[in-house]
Amino acid sequence: MNQLIELVQAQYPRYLLRVLMLSVLEVAAVALLFILTKPYFESYQVFWYLLCLIIVPACACTVAVNGLTKIASQVMVQAQKRNIEIANTGNKKLATSAWQYVAWYKLLIMLVTAFIIALCYSASAQSFTDLLLLFLAMIIATFIFASWLIINAAVPLSQAVLQAFRHRKKPYNEAQSSDHIIRFHLLPWSLIAVATLFTFFVKYYLGLADEDGYVETSSLIGSTYISAAFVALWLWLEVGQMARLDHILGHIHLTGVGHVTDSQAFSLVMAVPIILVVSIAVFNNILDIEQYRYQAAIALSMLCILLAALSGASIAVIQLCASKTVRDVLADNT
Amino acid sequence: MFQENNVTHVDGPASKMYGRWSLFLGGAGLILVLILMLDSAPYKNEDLDFNVNNTVRSGSLILPTNTQSPRALMIFVHGDGAMGRSAFGYYYPLWQRLAKQGIASYSWDKAGVGGSGGNWLEQNMQNRADEIHQAVAKLRKVPHLAGVPIGLIGFSQAGWVMPKALKNSSQLSFAVFVSTPINWLKQSAFLTQTRLQKEGVTTREKNQQLAQARQVSQLISQGDDHNAYIEFLSTAHPDGIESAMSPERYGFVQKNIGADALEDLQSVKQPLFVAFGNHDSNVNVADNVTQYQQIFASNETQLKLKVYKNANHTLLKNSEFGHLSPSLWWLIKLSLWEEDGFSEQFVDDVMLWLNSQIQQLALKKPESIGAHE
Numbered sequence: 001m002n003q004l005i006e007l008v009q010a011q012y013p014r015y016l017l018r019v020l021m022l023s024v025l026e027v028a029a030v031a032l033l034f035i036l037t038k039p040y041f042e043s044y045q046v047f048w049y050l051l052c053l054i055i056v057p058a059c060a061c062t063v064a065v066n067g068l069t070k071i072a073s074q075v076m077v078q079a080q081k082r083n084i085e086i087a088n089t090g091n092k093k094l095a096t097s098a099w100q101y102v103a104w105y106k107l108l109i110m111l112v113t114a115f116i117i118a119l120c121y122s123a124s125a126q127s128f129t130d131l132l133l134l135f136l137a138m139i140i141a142t143f144i145f146a147s148w149l150i151i152n153a154a155v156p157l158s159q160a161v162l163q164a165f166r167h168r169k170k171p172y173n174e175a176q177s178s179d180h181i182i183r184f185h186l187l188p189w190s191l192i193a194v195a196t197l198f199t200f201f202v203k204y205y206l207g208l209a210d211e212d213g214y215v216e217t218s219s220l221i222g223s224t225y226i227s228a229a230f231v232a233l234w235l236w237l238e239v240g241q242m243a244r245l246d247h248i249l250g251h252i253h254l255t256g257v258g259h260v261t262d263s264q265a266f267s268l269v270m271a272v273p274i275i276l277v278v279s280i281a282v283f284n285n286i287l288d289i290e291q292y293r294y295q296a297a298i299a300l301s302m303l304c305i306l307l308a309a310l311s312g313a314s315i316a317v318i319q320l321c322a323s324k325t326v327r328d329v330l331a332d333n334t
Numbered sequence: 335m336f337q338e339n340n341v342t343h344v345d346g347p348a349s350k351m352y353g354r355w356s357l358f359l360g361g362a363g364l365i366l367v368l369i370l371m372l373d374s375a376p377y378k379n380e381d382l383d384f385n386v387n388n389t390v391r392s393g394s395l396i397l398p399t400n401t402q403s404p405r406a407l408m409i410f411v412h413g414d415g416a417m418g419r420s421a422f423g424y425y426y427p428l429w430q431r432l433a434k435q436g437i438a439s440y441s442w443d444k445a446g447v448g449g450s451g452g453n454w455l456e457q458n459m460q461n462r463a464d465e466i467h468q469a470v471a472k473l474r475k476v477p478h479l480a481g482v483p484i485g486l487i488g489f490s491q492a493g494w495v496m497p498k499a500l501k502n503s504s505q506l507s508f509a510v511f512v513s514t515p516i517n518w519l520k521q522s523a524f525l526t527q528t529r530l531q532k533e534g535v536t537t538r539e540k541n542q543q544l545a546q547a548r549q550v551s552q553l554i555s556q557g558d559d560h561n562a563y564i565e566f567l568s569t570a571h572p573d574g575i576e577s578a579m580s581p582e583r584y585g586f587v588q589k590n591i592g593a594d595a596l597e598d599l600q601s602v603k604q605p606l607f608v609a610f611g612n613h614d615s616n617v618n619v620a621d622n623v624t625q626y627q628q629i630f631a632s633n634e635t636q637l638k639l640k641v642y643k644n645a646n647h648t649l650l651k652n653s654e655f656g657h658l659s660p661s662l663w664w665l666i667k668l669s670l671w672e673e674d675g676f677s678e679q680f681v682d683d684v685m686l687w688l689n690s691q692i693q694q695l696a697l698k699k700p701e702s703i704g705a706h707e
Contacts, residue, residue, distance in 0.1 A: 123371075124376075125374040125375060125400075147360065211644040
């Protein structure tokens with residue numbers, strides 16, 4: 001056990017740097033999106049509460065899950081190489097999914113901190129410098145909470161993963177596997193994608209809305225297409241990486257999936273937003289809708305984002321299950 | 335520390351410390367950033383009280399942090415109701431924007447509200463105008479405010495208060511009127527009409543209720559007491575007893591029902607900015623616009639009048655706030671929207687107009703700015 005702890009702790013310096021880089025990257029991407037999106041460029045005063053309350057926990061959780069999964073994979077590989085033995089402690093609290101270490105009270109603390117950051121910004125002069133400070137505060141908060149989650153969960157998660165790998169019995173059956181995929185991949189990632197894009201749509205459509213709060217159908221279709229493509233691609237790549245560990249442990253096991261190449265999967269991912277916006281266009285044409293109230297536009301776009309997120313994540317999982325080569329190579333590595 | 339098989343090895347306690355220190359450092363960095371943000375707050379809020387007939391009016395002086403000496407000071411004049419100094423947060427975005435322009439603000443709790451003594455329901459419009467003069471006298475004693483131009487910004491019912499305060503005052507340099515009606519009775523009749531229209535009552539019922547409302551107004555105007563009013567309602571409109579005015583409110587209405595800003599406005603010499611919203615359901619905008627234009631027809635440069643689209647009585651966006659009655663959600667929404675909650679251009683127009691007034695005053699001789707009455 002001590003060897004395992006040492007192995008986990010040895011990962012920290014490298015992964016803390018990785019967490020920092022990811023925090024900067026994720027928040028900076030959101031910041032750029034908000035600053036560069038026109039119209040409504042000037043009016044960045046309105047949604048920092050919403051922005052902070054969603055972005056800080058969303059980024060912290062995604063960065064932490066990313067880091068934790070990679071630490072656990074790395075520890076599993078190294079423990080295997082160094083023949084580190086670990087007894088099955090039978091501790092049922094140990095979980096093999098990083099999401100299970102994101103407790104409600106931790107989320108609450110993140111939300112309170114995000115609220116304080118928003119409050120400070122609200123009381124500031126709200127100049128462009130303050131806006132940059134707001135995003136800097138969000139980066140730091142993301143880093144702190146992601147690191148906090150990692151430091152607390154890295155050892156139990158690695159232990160659970162190693163135990164599950166050493167004492168793995170039969171892989172999950174299809175029903176268990178589907179449950180696992182939905183609980184630990186489709187739902188959390190879709191929720192985060194939808195929540196993140198929600199802040200964007202609120203800002204964008206409000207800026208676009210006319211005096212009475214209406215948004216043109218063509219604008220809705222354009223923004224939905226770009227956002228859905230981004231989300232589907234993002235989750236295809238992200239979930240594809242995060243689910244590999246579960247695949248190795250046998251928690252993701254779908255039979256009857258043929259071989260799917262990268263280009264086929266990419267084409268599928270790119271087809272999703274097209275299908276979604278064509279559906280909206282047909283729907284608008286049938287009902288002769290020329291504009292939407294901005295709340296309706298947000299709701300419709302969110303629905304499309306949810307479908308795109310589910311599709312992107314599903315394609316990633318299906319590709320993983322279809323890829324026998326990947327599984328064999330990973331199994332050999334371990 | 336050394337590298338082997340792609341795994342960095344360090345001893346346990348050191349890496350533990352590394353993790354903890356990163357959290358401590360991150361926490362310290364976050365606090366520092368938040369302090370930096372707060373340090374740039376556009377205004378500081380100082381308590382400043384004054385006395386009116388031996389009762390205190392508790393107020394807040396909002397001083398811009400970007401300048402030692404404010405360029406001007408705006409006194410906020412409340413509309414109807416038991417208003418605290420910030421009008422439930424409605425003034426915050428305006429204070430913030432004014433402070434960014436180097437303009438101070440002053441507002442106080444209405445009599446009997448918050449820290450203020452007295453009872454606003456016992457005041458008439460002249461009493462409230464006198465309050466403004468008392469406030470100005472107090473403000474002139476504040477360092478850096480002795481010589482600055484002072485203006486008024488008032489809402490709704492303030493339309494009957496501000497002209498009284500402005501006329502014959504050399505201390506007040508300009509004023510912004512927001513959704514301010516001219517005649518109480520006309521405004522009251524319009525309000526009743528709008529309410530009945532919203533309720534969708536039949537024409538007959540509408541005429542009946544309008545006639546009753548006129549009778550109530552007459553009753554109040556001729557000085558009948560609250561008992562007579564209740565008696566009238568119980569015979570003419572028994573269903574209306576529940577929503578009848580309290581004796582205090584009745585007394586307030588009786589004191590002010592004859593309010594008409596026409597004469598006072600004719601005596602006002604200061605430049606005015608008058609703003610209305612095209613979705614105002616409290617004030618007959620078309621009628622009041624015509625009246626303002628007629629009053630200032632001989633000196634058009636004195637009046638700038640604008641009717642904002644998609645704006646309600648509060649000049650907030652009607653599409654976002656029009657369907658909301660004052661409630662907790664209204665407050666939360668307003669605090670989230672802040673300045674963006676106001677109709678497009680309204681705040682910008684007010685600031686541009688104020689800046690031009692301040693510049694014009696600065697070009698004149700310093701003694702014309704004020705400091706004598």
